[in-house]
Amino acid sequence: MLKEKLMKEVFTDFIKENILADERIIIVDADLSKCIGSNPLEKDFPDRAINVGISEQNMASVAAGLASYGFIPFITSFGPFATRRICDQIMISICYAQQNVKIVGTDPGISAELNGGTHMALEDIGVLRSIPHIVIYEPTDNVEFAAMLPQIRDHNGPVYIRMFRKCPPVVYKEGDTDFNLFKAKVYREGKDVTLVATGLMVSTAIEAAKQLEEDGISAEIIVCPTIKPIDSETIIASARKTRAVVTCENHNVMGALRSAVAEVLCEQCPTVLQSVGVKEQFGEVGKMPYLRKVFHMEAADIVVAAKKAIGLK
Amino acid sequence: MDYKELESFAKEIRVNIVSSICSIGAGHIGGSLSIVEALTLLYKKHMKIDPANPKMEGRDRFVCSKGHAGPAVYAVLAEMGYFEKSELLTLNQGGTRLPSHCDMNKTPGIDMTAGSLGQGMSCAVGIALGAKLKKDGARCYCIIGDGESQEGQIWEAALFAAHKKLDNLIVFTDYNKYQLDGAIEEINNLEPLAEKWKAFGWNVYEVDGNCLEGLDKAIIAAKANTGKPSMIVMHTIKGKGIEFVESAKGGCHSMSVSCEQRDCAVNEIRGGLC
Numbered sequence: 148m149l150k151e152k153l154m155k156e157v158f159t160d161f162i163k164e165n166i167l168a169d170e171r172i173i174i175v176d177a178d179l180s181k182c183i184g185s186n187p188l189e190k191d192f193p194d195r196a197i198n199v200g201i202s203e204q205n206m207a208s209v210a211a212g213l214a215s216y217g218f219i220p221f222i223t224s225f226g227p228f229a230t231r232r233i234c235d236q237i238m239i240s241i242c243y244a245q246q247n248v249k250i251v252g253t254d255p256g257i258s259a260e261l262n263g264g265t266h267m268a269l270e271d272i273g274v275l276r277s278i279p280h281i282v283i284y285e286p287t288d289n290v291e292f293a294a295m296l297p298q299i300r301d302h303n304g305p306v307y308i309r310m311f312r313k314c315p316p317v318v319y320k321e322g323d324t325d326f327n328l329f330k331a332k333v334y335r336e337g338k339d340v341t342l343v344a345t346g347l348m349v350s351t352a353i354e355a356a357k358q359l360e361e362d363g364i365s366a367e368i369i370v371c372p373t374i375k376p377i378d379s380e381t382i383i384a385s386a387r388k389t390r391a392v393v394t395c396e397n398h399n400v401m402g403a404l405r406s407a408v409a410e411v412l413c414e415q416c417p418t419v420l421q422s423v424g425v426k427e428q429f430g431e432v433g434k435m436p437y438l439r440k441v442f443h444m445e446a447a448d449i450v451v452a453a454k455k456a457i458g459l460k
Numbered sequence: 461m462d463y464k465e466l467e468s469f470a471k472e473i474r475v476n477i478v479s480s481i482c483s484i485g486a487g488h489i490g491g492s493l494s495i496v497e498a499l500t501l502l503y504k505k506h507m508k509i510d511p512a513n514p515k516m517e518g519r520d521r522f523v524c525s526k527g528h529a530g531p532a533v534y535a536v537l538a539e540m541g542y543f544e545k546s547e548l549l550t551l552n553q554g555g556t557r558l559p560s561h562c563d564m565n566k567t568p569g570i571d572m573t574a575g576s577l578g579q580g581m582s583c584a585v586g587i588a589l590g591a592k593l594k595k596d597g598a599r600c601y602c603i604i605g606d607g608e609s610q611e612g613q614i615w616e617a618a619l620f621a622a623h624k625k626l627d628n629l630i631v632f633t634d635y636n637k638y639q640l641d642g643a644i645e646e647i648n649n650l651e652p653l654a655e656k657w658k659a660f661g662w663n664v665y666e667v668d669g670n671c672l673e674g675l676d677k678a679i680i681a682a683k684a685n686t687g688k689p690s691m692i693v694m695h696t697i698k699g700k701g702i703e704f705v706e707s708a709k710g711g712c713h714s715m716s717v718s719c720e721q722r723d724c725a726v727n728e729i730r731g732g733l734c
Binding site: 195199200209210213214217218236239240245 | 575
Protein backbone atom coordinates (compact mmCIF):
# COMPACT_ATOMS: atom_id res chain seq x y z
CA MET A 148 0.00 0.00 0.00
CA LEU A 149 1.40 3.36 -1.02
CA LYS A 150 0.01 5.09 2.06
CA GLU A 151 2.22 2.98 4.33
CA LYS A 152 5.41 3.85 2.47
CA LEU A 153 7.91 6.52 3.22
CA MET A 154 7.90 9.06 0.38
CA LYS A 155 11.59 8.36 -0.26
CA GLU A 156 10.68 4.71 -0.86
CA VAL A 157 8.20 5.73 -3.55
CA PHE A 158 11.10 7.57 -5.18
CA THR A 159 13.75 4.87 -4.84
CA ASP A 160 11.30 2.14 -5.97
CA PHE A 161 10.64 4.21 -9.08
CA ILE A 162 14.36 4.70 -9.73
CA LYS A 163 15.06 0.99 -9.27
CA GLU A 164 12.28 -0.02 -11.66
CA ASN A 165 13.48 2.50 -14.20
CA ILE A 166 17.14 1.55 -13.94
CA LEU A 167 16.03 -1.95 -14.87
CA ALA A 168 13.70 -0.83 -17.65
CA ASP A 169 15.36 2.25 -19.10
CA GLU A 170 19.08 2.43 -19.82
CA ARG A 171 19.00 6.25 -19.65
CA ILE A 172 18.13 6.48 -15.94
CA ILE A 173 20.95 7.29 -13.52
CA ILE A 174 20.86 8.49 -9.92
CA VAL A 175 23.68 10.67 -8.63
CA ASP A 176 24.07 11.15 -4.88
CA ALA A 177 26.33 13.40 -2.83
CA ASP A 178 26.86 11.42 0.36
CA LEU A 179 23.23 11.38 1.46
CA SER A 180 22.25 8.14 -0.25
CA LYS A 181 21.74 6.44 3.13
CA CYS A 182 19.32 9.20 4.13
CA ILE A 183 17.51 9.25 0.80
CA GLY A 184 17.36 5.47 0.54
CA SER A 185 19.31 5.10 -2.67
CA ASN A 186 22.26 3.44 -0.95
CA PRO A 187 21.22 -0.12 -1.87
CA LEU A 188 21.05 0.93 -5.52
CA GLU A 189 24.75 1.84 -5.39
CA LYS A 190 25.50 -1.77 -4.45
CA ASP A 191 23.08 -3.35 -6.94
CA PHE A 192 23.74 -1.00 -9.88
CA PRO A 193 27.18 0.54 -9.34
CA ASP A 194 27.24 2.02 -12.86
CA ARG A 195 23.81 3.60 -12.59
CA ALA A 196 23.77 4.77 -8.97
CA ILE A 197 26.76 7.01 -8.55
CA ASN A 198 27.98 8.75 -5.43
CA VAL A 199 30.22 11.79 -5.98
CA GLY A 200 30.80 12.37 -2.28
CA ILE A 201 30.23 15.72 -0.63
CA SER A 202 30.54 17.87 -3.72
CA GLU A 203 27.16 19.13 -4.81
CA GLN A 204 28.55 21.54 -7.42
CA ASN A 205 30.37 18.68 -9.08
CA MET A 206 27.25 16.50 -8.83
CA ALA A 207 25.14 19.00 -10.77
CA SER A 208 27.66 19.58 -13.55
CA VAL A 209 28.66 15.90 -13.85
CA ALA A 210 24.94 15.17 -14.25
CA ALA A 211 24.78 17.77 -17.03
CA GLY A 212 27.68 16.01 -18.77
CA LEU A 213 25.90 12.67 -18.42
CA ALA A 214 22.69 14.21 -19.75
CA SER A 215 24.57 15.53 -22.77
CA TYR A 216 25.49 11.90 -23.38
CA GLY A 217 21.83 10.85 -23.44
CA PHE A 218 21.33 9.82 -19.82
CA ILE A 219 18.54 11.12 -17.56
CA PRO A 220 20.25 11.77 -14.22
CA PHE A 221 18.33 12.31 -10.98
CA ILE A 222 20.61 14.22 -8.58
CA THR A 223 19.81 14.17 -4.88
CA SER A 224 20.63 16.00 -1.69
CA PHE A 225 18.88 17.74 1.16
CA GLY A 226 16.86 20.68 -0.17
CA PRO A 227 19.24 23.53 0.71
CA PHE A 228 22.26 21.77 -0.78
CA ALA A 229 20.39 20.63 -3.89
CA THR A 230 19.29 24.20 -4.64
CA ARG A 231 20.67 27.34 -3.04
CA ARG A 232 24.17 25.90 -2.66
CA ILE A 233 24.37 25.00 -6.35
CA CYS A 234 22.10 27.61 -7.84
CA ASP A 235 24.63 28.59 -10.52
CA GLN A 236 25.36 24.99 -11.53
CA ILE A 237 21.61 24.43 -11.91
CA MET A 238 21.35 27.68 -13.85
CA ILE A 239 24.31 27.22 -16.24
CA SER A 240 25.30 23.55 -16.49
CA ILE A 241 21.73 22.26 -16.39
CA CYS A 242 19.12 24.87 -17.39
CA TYR A 243 21.01 27.27 -19.68
CA ALA A 244 22.67 24.28 -21.37
CA GLN A 245 19.21 22.66 -21.68
CA GLN A 246 20.25 19.41 -20.06
CA ASN A 247 17.63 16.90 -18.98
CA VAL A 248 18.54 16.61 -15.30
CA LYS A 249 16.06 16.05 -12.47
CA ILE A 250 16.96 17.66 -9.15
CA VAL A 251 15.65 16.05 -5.97
CA GLY A 252 15.86 18.18 -2.82
CA THR A 253 14.57 16.44 0.29
CA ASP A 254 13.21 17.61 3.64
CA PRO A 255 11.36 20.66 2.38
CA GLY A 256 10.93 23.63 4.71
CA ILE A 257 10.22 22.85 8.32
CA SER A 258 10.28 19.10 7.69
CA ALA A 259 14.06 19.32 8.21
CA GLU A 260 13.03 19.39 11.89
CA LEU A 261 15.99 18.28 14.03
CA ASN A 262 18.63 19.27 11.48
CA GLY A 263 17.55 22.83 12.18
CA GLY A 264 18.00 26.18 10.51
CA THR A 265 21.06 25.39 8.37
CA HIS A 266 19.23 22.47 6.73
CA MET A 267 15.83 24.10 6.47
CA ALA A 268 15.19 25.13 2.88
CA LEU A 269 12.61 27.87 3.12
CA GLU A 270 13.77 29.70 0.00
CA ASP A 271 14.65 26.90 -2.44
CA ILE A 272 11.64 27.47 -4.69
CA GLY A 273 12.28 31.21 -4.65
CA VAL A 274 15.90 30.64 -5.64
CA LEU A 275 14.97 28.47 -8.63
CA ARG A 276 11.69 29.98 -9.80
CA SER A 277 13.25 32.77 -11.86
CA ILE A 278 15.27 30.29 -13.96
CA PRO A 279 13.57 29.96 -17.37
CA HIS A 280 11.76 26.70 -18.16
CA ILE A 281 12.61 24.81 -14.96
CA VAL A 282 9.64 22.85 -13.61
CA ILE A 283 9.16 22.97 -9.83
CA TYR A 284 7.09 20.21 -8.28
CA GLU A 285 6.29 19.44 -4.63
CA PRO A 286 4.50 16.12 -4.12
CA THR A 287 1.28 16.13 -2.13
CA ASP A 288 1.24 12.49 -1.05
CA ASN A 289 2.52 9.11 -2.19
CA VAL A 290 -0.38 8.36 -4.53
CA GLU A 291 0.12 11.58 -6.46
CA PHE A 292 3.93 11.29 -6.38
CA ALA A 293 3.88 7.75 -7.81
CA ALA A 294 1.68 8.98 -10.65
CA MET A 295 3.79 12.06 -11.35
CA LEU A 296 7.23 10.41 -11.41
CA PRO A 297 6.79 8.85 -14.88
CA GLN A 298 5.57 12.24 -16.16
CA ILE A 299 8.65 13.89 -14.66
CA ARG A 300 10.88 11.29 -16.33
CA ASP A 301 9.15 11.85 -19.67
CA HIS A 302 9.28 15.65 -19.50
CA ASN A 303 12.30 16.62 -21.57
CA GLY A 304 13.90 19.24 -19.34
CA PRO A 305 15.01 20.10 -15.81
CA VAL A 306 12.56 19.42 -12.98
CA TYR A 307 13.06 20.24 -9.30
CA ILE A 308 11.32 17.76 -6.99
CA ARG A 309 10.85 19.08 -3.46
CA MET A 310 10.50 15.74 -1.73
CA PHE A 311 9.39 14.89 1.81
CA ARG A 312 11.28 11.81 3.00
CA LYS A 313 8.98 10.37 5.66
CA CYS A 314 5.49 8.91 5.43
CA PRO A 315 3.38 11.85 4.26
CA PRO A 316 -0.24 12.55 5.25
CA VAL A 317 -2.69 10.72 2.99
CA VAL A 318 -4.64 13.05 0.71
CA TYR A 319 -5.71 10.91 -2.25
CA LYS A 320 -7.26 7.45 -2.47
CA GLU A 321 -5.10 4.48 -3.35
CA GLY A 322 -5.55 3.84 -7.06
CA ASP A 323 -6.21 7.48 -8.04
CA THR A 324 -4.31 8.08 -11.23
CA ASP A 325 -5.83 11.26 -12.61
CA PHE A 326 -2.84 13.53 -12.12
CA ASN A 327 -1.25 15.90 -14.59
CA LEU A 328 2.13 17.44 -13.76
CA PHE A 329 1.00 20.76 -15.22
CA LYS A 330 -2.47 20.96 -13.66
CA ALA A 331 -3.64 21.95 -10.20
CA LYS A 332 -6.60 20.04 -8.79
CA VAL A 333 -9.80 21.29 -7.19
CA TYR A 334 -9.74 18.95 -4.22
CA ARG A 335 -12.85 20.33 -2.53
CA GLU A 336 -15.39 22.73 -3.94
CA GLY A 337 -16.46 25.82 -2.01
CA LYS A 338 -17.81 29.31 -2.57
CA ASP A 339 -16.53 31.72 0.11
CA VAL A 340 -12.74 31.41 -0.01
CA THR A 341 -10.08 29.52 -1.99
CA LEU A 342 -7.25 27.78 -0.16
CA VAL A 343 -4.35 27.10 -2.56
CA ALA A 344 -1.99 24.61 -0.94
CA THR A 345 1.19 22.67 -1.66
CA GLY A 346 3.03 19.75 -0.09
CA LEU A 347 2.60 19.21 3.62
CA MET A 348 0.21 22.14 3.86
CA VAL A 349 -2.44 20.37 1.78
CA SER A 350 -3.60 18.18 4.66
CA THR A 351 -3.47 21.24 6.94
CA ALA A 352 -5.69 23.13 4.51
CA ILE A 353 -8.15 20.21 4.45
CA GLU A 354 -8.32 20.35 8.24
CA ALA A 355 -8.78 24.14 8.10
CA ALA A 356 -11.62 23.78 5.58
CA LYS A 357 -13.44 21.50 8.02
CA GLN A 358 -13.04 24.05 10.81
CA LEU A 359 -14.23 26.81 8.50
CA GLU A 360 -17.28 24.74 7.60
CA GLU A 361 -18.21 24.55 11.27
CA ASP A 362 -18.16 28.34 11.26
CA GLY A 363 -20.44 28.40 8.22
CA ILE A 364 -17.69 29.23 5.71
CA SER A 365 -17.41 27.23 2.50
CA ALA A 366 -13.78 26.82 1.48
CA GLU A 367 -12.59 25.58 -1.89
CA ILE A 368 -9.26 23.75 -1.85
CA ILE A 369 -6.89 23.79 -4.79
CA VAL A 370 -3.95 21.43 -4.57
CA CYS A 371 -1.13 23.02 -6.54
CA PRO A 372 1.84 20.62 -6.55
CA THR A 373 3.53 22.27 -9.52
CA ILE A 374 4.50 25.79 -8.57
CA LYS A 375 6.20 26.41 -11.89
CA PRO A 376 4.63 26.60 -14.38
CA ILE A 377 1.66 27.54 -12.23
CA ASP A 378 -1.78 26.45 -13.42
CA SER A 379 -3.25 29.94 -13.69
CA GLU A 380 -6.48 28.72 -15.28
CA THR A 381 -7.57 26.67 -12.27
CA ILE A 382 -6.56 29.41 -9.82
CA ILE A 383 -8.36 32.17 -11.72
CA ALA A 384 -11.55 30.10 -12.12
CA SER A 385 -11.67 29.58 -8.38
CA ALA A 386 -10.75 33.18 -7.54
CA ARG A 387 -13.56 34.45 -9.78
CA LYS A 388 -15.97 32.31 -7.81
CA THR A 389 -14.82 32.94 -4.22
CA ARG A 390 -13.18 36.40 -4.59
CA ALA A 391 -10.81 35.61 -1.70
CA VAL A 392 -7.65 33.49 -1.81
CA VAL A 393 -5.29 32.12 0.85
CA THR A 394 -2.01 30.44 -0.09
CA CYS A 395 -0.71 27.72 2.24
CA GLU A 396 2.92 26.67 1.84
CA ASN A 397 5.85 25.18 3.71
CA HIS A 398 8.26 27.86 2.42
CA ASN A 399 9.03 31.52 2.88
CA VAL A 400 6.00 33.39 1.58
CA MET A 401 8.36 35.35 -0.67
CA GLY A 402 9.25 33.75 -3.96
CA ALA A 403 7.18 30.58 -4.06
CA LEU A 404 3.47 29.74 -4.01
CA ARG A 405 2.18 33.03 -2.62
CA SER A 406 4.29 35.00 -5.11
CA ALA A 407 3.25 32.84 -8.04
CA VAL A 408 -0.44 33.06 -7.14
CA ALA A 409 -0.17 36.82 -6.50
CA GLU A 410 1.40 37.31 -9.93
CA VAL A 411 -1.42 35.41 -11.60
CA LEU A 412 -4.15 37.22 -9.68
CA CYS A 413 -2.67 40.73 -9.97
CA GLU A 414 -2.21 40.40 -13.70
CA GLN A 415 -5.38 38.60 -14.63
CA CYS A 416 -7.96 38.63 -11.83
CA PRO A 417 -7.26 41.07 -8.96
CA THR A 418 -8.43 39.28 -5.83
CA VAL A 419 -7.95 39.63 -2.07
CA LEU A 420 -4.99 37.47 -1.08
CA GLN A 421 -3.71 36.30 2.30
CA SER A 422 -0.92 33.84 2.95
CA VAL A 423 0.20 31.19 5.41
CA GLY A 424 3.88 30.26 5.40
CA VAL A 425 7.17 31.39 6.86
CA LYS A 426 7.42 35.16 7.12
CA GLU A 427 10.83 36.87 7.30
CA GLN A 428 12.32 34.24 9.58
CA PHE A 429 15.19 31.77 9.33
CA GLY A 430 14.54 28.14 10.14
CA GLU A 431 15.25 26.71 13.54
CA VAL A 432 15.56 23.33 15.20
CA GLY A 433 12.55 21.53 16.65
CA LYS A 434 9.90 18.93 16.04
CA MET A 435 7.06 19.50 13.63
CA PRO A 436 4.36 20.55 16.14
CA TYR A 437 6.70 23.16 17.64
CA LEU A 438 7.81 24.42 14.21
CA ARG A 439 4.24 24.67 12.93
CA LYS A 440 3.44 26.76 15.98
CA VAL A 441 6.39 29.18 15.76
CA PHE A 442 6.02 29.64 12.01
CA HIS A 443 2.21 29.96 12.19
CA MET A 444 1.56 27.04 9.87
CA GLU A 445 -1.26 25.29 11.73
CA ALA A 446 -4.84 24.77 10.54
CA ALA A 447 -5.92 27.51 12.92
CA ASP A 448 -3.59 29.96 11.13
CA ILE A 449 -5.26 29.12 7.82
CA VAL A 450 -8.68 29.67 9.42
CA VAL A 451 -7.61 33.12 10.65
CA ALA A 452 -6.15 34.03 7.23
CA ALA A 453 -9.29 32.81 5.44
CA LYS A 454 -11.56 34.89 7.65
CA LYS A 455 -9.33 37.92 7.13
CA ALA A 456 -9.42 37.44 3.37
CA ILE A 457 -13.22 37.16 3.40
CA GLY A 458 -13.39 40.31 5.52
CA LEU A 459 -11.33 42.21 2.96
CA LYS A 460 -13.59 41.37 0.00
CA MET B 461 50.40 15.16 -40.84
CA ASP B 462 53.71 16.88 -40.21
CA TYR B 463 54.32 19.75 -37.84
CA LYS B 464 54.87 22.22 -40.70
CA GLU B 465 51.32 21.61 -41.87
CA LEU B 466 49.98 21.90 -38.33
CA GLU B 467 51.94 25.11 -37.90
CA SER B 468 50.28 26.59 -40.99
CA PHE B 469 46.89 25.55 -39.63
CA ALA B 470 47.70 27.19 -36.28
CA LYS B 471 48.63 30.40 -38.08
CA GLU B 472 45.26 30.47 -39.83
CA ILE B 473 43.55 29.94 -36.48
CA ARG B 474 45.35 33.00 -35.12
CA VAL B 475 44.29 34.98 -38.17
CA ASN B 476 40.70 33.85 -37.62
CA ILE B 477 40.82 34.82 -33.93
CA VAL B 478 42.13 38.33 -34.49
CA SER B 479 39.78 38.87 -37.43
CA SER B 480 36.66 37.79 -35.57
CA ILE B 481 37.51 39.80 -32.45
CA CYS B 482 38.31 42.83 -34.61
CA SER B 483 34.89 42.51 -36.27
CA ILE B 484 33.18 43.36 -32.98
CA GLY B 485 36.01 45.64 -31.82
CA ALA B 486 37.12 43.82 -28.64
CA GLY B 487 37.17 40.44 -26.98
CA HIS B 488 38.97 37.74 -25.02
CA ILE B 489 41.97 37.59 -27.28
CA GLY B 490 44.82 36.75 -24.86
CA GLY B 491 43.46 33.45 -23.56
CA SER B 492 42.23 32.53 -27.03
CA LEU B 493 45.68 32.86 -28.61
CA SER B 494 47.39 30.88 -25.84
CA ILE B 495 45.47 27.66 -26.61
CA VAL B 496 45.83 27.62 -30.40
CA GLU B 497 48.41 24.80 -30.48
CA ALA B 498 46.29 22.59 -28.22
CA LEU B 499 43.19 23.12 -30.36
CA THR B 500 45.17 22.56 -33.56
CA LEU B 501 46.49 19.21 -32.36
CA LEU B 502 43.13 18.09 -30.99
CA TYR B 503 41.01 18.95 -33.99
CA LYS B 504 43.51 18.30 -36.78
CA LYS B 505 45.15 15.21 -35.38
CA HIS B 506 43.72 13.56 -32.31
CA MET B 507 39.97 13.84 -32.04
CA LYS B 508 37.61 11.30 -33.58
CA ILE B 509 35.12 13.73 -35.14
CA ASP B 510 33.22 14.44 -38.33
CA PRO B 511 32.63 18.12 -39.12
CA ALA B 512 29.83 17.10 -41.51
CA ASN B 513 28.12 15.28 -38.65
CA PRO B 514 28.78 17.31 -35.49
CA LYS B 515 26.56 15.06 -33.33
CA MET B 516 28.12 11.80 -34.53
CA GLU B 517 27.58 8.94 -32.06
CA GLY B 518 30.75 7.87 -30.31
CA ARG B 519 32.69 10.99 -31.31
CA ASP B 520 35.32 12.45 -29.03
CA ARG B 521 34.11 15.52 -27.14
CA PHE B 522 35.81 18.79 -26.37
CA VAL B 523 34.84 21.07 -23.50
CA CYS B 524 36.30 24.55 -23.36
CA SER B 525 35.76 25.01 -19.63
CA LYS B 526 37.46 28.41 -19.84
CA GLY B 527 34.40 29.33 -21.86
CA HIS B 528 35.62 32.83 -22.68
CA ALA B 529 38.05 31.31 -25.18
CA GLY B 530 35.06 30.75 -27.48
CA PRO B 531 36.71 32.81 -30.27
CA ALA B 532 39.58 30.30 -30.42
CA VAL B 533 37.25 27.32 -30.62
CA TYR B 534 35.10 28.98 -33.29
CA ALA B 535 38.25 29.80 -35.27
CA VAL B 536 39.12 26.09 -35.32
CA LEU B 537 35.58 24.87 -35.98
CA ALA B 538 35.27 27.19 -38.99
CA GLU B 539 38.65 26.10 -40.32
CA MET B 540 37.53 22.47 -39.92
CA GLY B 541 34.36 23.14 -41.90
CA TYR B 542 31.71 23.02 -39.17
CA PHE B 543 30.42 26.31 -40.60
CA GLU B 544 31.52 28.97 -43.08
CA LYS B 545 34.55 31.05 -42.16
CA SER B 546 32.59 34.20 -43.00
CA GLU B 547 30.40 33.47 -39.97
CA LEU B 548 33.38 34.22 -37.72
CA LEU B 549 32.72 37.89 -38.41
CA THR B 550 29.36 37.60 -36.61
CA LEU B 551 31.11 37.00 -33.26
CA ASN B 552 29.07 38.56 -30.45
CA GLN B 553 26.75 40.38 -32.85
CA GLY B 554 23.08 40.25 -31.83
CA GLY B 555 21.54 36.95 -32.94
CA THR B 556 24.91 35.32 -33.67
CA ARG B 557 25.58 31.59 -33.32
CA LEU B 558 29.01 32.52 -31.94
CA PRO B 559 28.59 34.04 -28.48
CA SER B 560 31.54 35.14 -26.36
CA HIS B 561 31.31 32.00 -24.22
CA CYS B 562 30.76 28.54 -25.75
CA ASP B 563 27.12 27.47 -26.09
CA MET B 564 26.29 23.92 -27.23
CA ASN B 565 22.78 24.96 -28.25
CA LYS B 566 23.96 27.66 -30.61
CA THR B 567 27.14 26.56 -32.36
CA PRO B 568 27.63 23.44 -34.51
CA GLY B 569 30.53 21.47 -33.06
CA ILE B 570 30.36 22.81 -29.51
CA ASP B 571 29.85 19.85 -27.19
CA MET B 572 29.21 21.66 -23.91
CA THR B 573 28.13 25.06 -22.72
CA ALA B 574 30.60 26.84 -20.44
CA GLY B 575 31.22 30.29 -19.07
CA SER B 576 30.72 30.05 -15.33
CA LEU B 577 34.23 28.92 -14.42
CA GLY B 578 34.83 25.48 -12.95
CA GLN B 579 31.64 23.93 -14.24
CA GLY B 580 32.88 22.82 -17.66
CA MET B 581 35.44 20.52 -16.13
CA SER B 582 32.78 18.72 -14.08
CA CYS B 583 30.68 18.44 -17.23
CA ALA B 584 33.69 16.91 -18.98
CA VAL B 585 33.96 14.39 -16.14
CA GLY B 586 30.26 13.54 -16.66
CA ILE B 587 30.85 13.13 -20.40
CA ALA B 588 33.87 10.86 -19.85
CA LEU B 589 31.83 8.84 -17.37
CA GLY B 590 28.98 8.62 -19.88
CA ALA B 591 31.37 7.34 -22.53
CA LYS B 592 32.64 4.69 -20.13
CA LEU B 593 29.08 3.60 -19.34
CA LYS B 594 28.16 3.43 -23.02
CA LYS B 595 31.46 1.69 -23.80
CA ASP B 596 31.71 3.59 -27.07
CA GLY B 597 35.44 4.23 -26.78
CA ALA B 598 35.06 8.01 -26.91
CA ARG B 599 37.44 10.37 -25.15
CA CYS B 600 36.69 13.71 -23.63
CA TYR B 601 39.20 16.55 -23.90
CA CYS B 602 38.88 19.68 -21.82
CA ILE B 603 40.83 22.91 -21.41
CA ILE B 604 40.67 24.75 -18.10
CA GLY B 605 42.22 28.11 -17.32
CA ASP B 606 44.91 28.72 -14.74
CA GLY B 607 42.81 31.38 -13.11
CA GLU B 608 39.87 29.01 -13.35
CA SER B 609 41.89 26.54 -11.27
CA GLN B 610 41.21 28.78 -8.28
CA GLU B 611 37.59 27.57 -8.40
CA GLY B 612 36.82 24.90 -5.81
CA GLN B 613 34.73 22.95 -8.29
CA ILE B 614 37.84 22.15 -10.36
CA TRP B 615 39.22 20.21 -7.45
CA GLU B 616 35.91 18.48 -6.71
CA ALA B 617 35.97 17.29 -10.32
CA ALA B 618 39.67 16.34 -10.09
CA LEU B 619 39.07 14.16 -7.05
CA PHE B 620 36.08 12.40 -8.58
CA ALA B 621 37.63 11.80 -12.04
CA ALA B 622 40.63 10.10 -10.44
CA HIS B 623 38.38 8.07 -8.15
CA LYS B 624 36.47 6.85 -11.21
CA LYS B 625 39.74 6.11 -13.06
CA LEU B 626 38.56 8.07 -16.09
CA ASP B 627 41.49 7.41 -18.39
CA ASN B 628 39.38 8.63 -21.33
CA LEU B 629 39.53 12.14 -19.87
CA ILE B 630 42.42 14.39 -20.89
CA VAL B 631 42.42 17.87 -19.39
CA PHE B 632 44.78 20.73 -20.27
CA THR B 633 45.58 23.67 -18.03
CA ASP B 634 46.25 26.80 -20.04
CA TYR B 635 48.95 28.04 -17.66
CA ASN B 636 49.55 31.45 -19.21
CA LYS B 637 50.22 32.95 -15.75
CA TYR B 638 47.66 35.75 -15.95
CA GLN B 639 44.09 36.11 -14.87
CA LEU B 640 41.77 39.05 -15.40
CA ASP B 641 43.02 41.05 -12.42
CA GLY B 642 46.73 40.38 -12.96
CA ALA B 643 49.47 37.79 -12.40
CA ILE B 644 48.30 34.49 -10.92
CA GLU B 645 51.25 34.35 -8.54
CA GLU B 646 50.36 37.75 -7.11
CA ILE B 647 46.63 37.13 -6.76
CA ASN B 648 46.31 33.51 -5.62
CA ASN B 649 49.29 31.36 -6.51
CA LEU B 650 48.72 27.87 -7.94
CA GLU B 651 52.23 26.50 -7.44
CA PRO B 652 53.24 23.75 -7.27
CA LEU B 653 50.53 23.07 -9.87
CA ALA B 654 51.77 19.82 -11.43
CA GLU B 655 52.36 18.37 -7.97
CA LYS B 656 48.83 19.22 -6.97
CA TRP B 657 47.41 17.22 -9.88
CA LYS B 658 49.75 14.33 -9.12
CA ALA B 659 48.57 14.39 -5.51
CA PHE B 660 44.99 14.22 -6.76
CA GLY B 661 45.83 10.96 -8.52
CA TRP B 662 46.23 12.22 -12.09
CA ASN B 663 48.72 11.24 -14.73
CA VAL B 664 50.52 14.56 -15.23
CA TYR B 665 52.60 16.05 -18.07
CA GLU B 666 54.18 19.47 -18.04
CA VAL B 667 55.03 20.95 -21.43
CA ASP B 668 55.45 24.12 -23.44
CA GLY B 669 51.86 24.50 -24.57
CA ASN B 670 52.79 26.65 -27.54
CA CYS B 671 55.20 24.02 -28.95
CA LEU B 672 53.33 21.65 -31.26
CA GLU B 673 55.82 18.80 -31.08
CA GLY B 674 56.20 18.65 -27.30
CA LEU B 675 52.47 19.04 -26.74
CA ASP B 676 51.72 16.36 -29.32
CA LYS B 677 54.00 13.90 -27.53
CA ALA B 678 52.20 14.60 -24.25
CA ILE B 679 48.79 14.00 -25.87
CA ILE B 680 50.02 10.74 -27.43
CA ALA B 681 51.32 9.60 -24.04
CA ALA B 682 48.10 10.65 -22.28
CA LYS B 683 46.00 8.68 -24.77
CA ALA B 684 48.10 5.58 -24.13
CA ASN B 685 47.80 5.95 -20.39
CA THR B 686 45.35 3.69 -18.53
CA GLY B 687 43.73 3.75 -15.11
CA LYS B 688 43.97 7.50 -14.47
CA PRO B 689 42.74 10.71 -16.01
CA SER B 690 45.49 12.85 -17.54
CA MET B 691 46.42 16.46 -16.92
CA ILE B 692 48.64 18.28 -19.37
CA VAL B 693 49.91 21.44 -17.71
CA MET B 694 50.64 23.69 -20.67
CA HIS B 695 53.02 26.56 -20.00
CA THR B 696 51.71 29.07 -22.49
CA ILE B 697 52.03 32.73 -23.33
CA LYS B 698 48.90 34.82 -23.05
CA GLY B 699 48.40 36.51 -26.40
CA LYS B 700 50.90 34.18 -28.10
CA GLY B 701 51.77 34.97 -31.71
CA ILE B 702 50.64 38.58 -31.95
CA GLU B 703 53.11 41.11 -30.63
CA PHE B 704 50.74 43.87 -29.52
CA VAL B 705 48.63 41.37 -27.61
CA GLU B 706 51.54 39.44 -26.11
CA SER B 707 53.24 42.61 -24.91
CA ALA B 708 50.10 43.68 -23.03
CA LYS B 709 50.72 40.68 -20.72
CA GLY B 710 47.96 40.73 -18.07
CA GLY B 711 46.19 43.47 -20.00
CA CYS B 712 45.31 41.19 -22.89
CA HIS B 713 42.64 39.15 -21.13
CA SER B 714 40.06 41.16 -23.00
CA MET B 715 41.18 44.04 -25.19
CA SER B 716 40.14 46.13 -28.13
CA VAL B 717 41.43 45.34 -31.62
CA SER B 718 41.33 47.99 -34.35
CA CYS B 719 41.34 47.25 -38.09
CA GLU B 720 44.87 48.60 -38.28
CA GLN B 721 46.01 46.30 -35.48
CA ARG B 722 44.29 43.37 -37.18
CA ASP B 723 45.99 44.05 -40.51
CA CYS B 724 49.33 44.34 -38.79
CA ALA B 725 48.72 41.14 -36.82
CA VAL B 726 47.72 39.17 -39.92
CA ASN B 727 50.96 40.26 -41.62
CA GLU B 728 52.96 39.34 -38.55
CA ILE B 729 51.36 35.90 -38.26
CA ARG B 730 51.93 35.12 -41.93
CA GLY B 731 55.58 36.08 -41.63
CA GLY B 732 55.51 39.54 -43.15
CA LEU B 733 56.45 42.84 -41.62
CA CYS B 734 54.02 44.95 -39.72
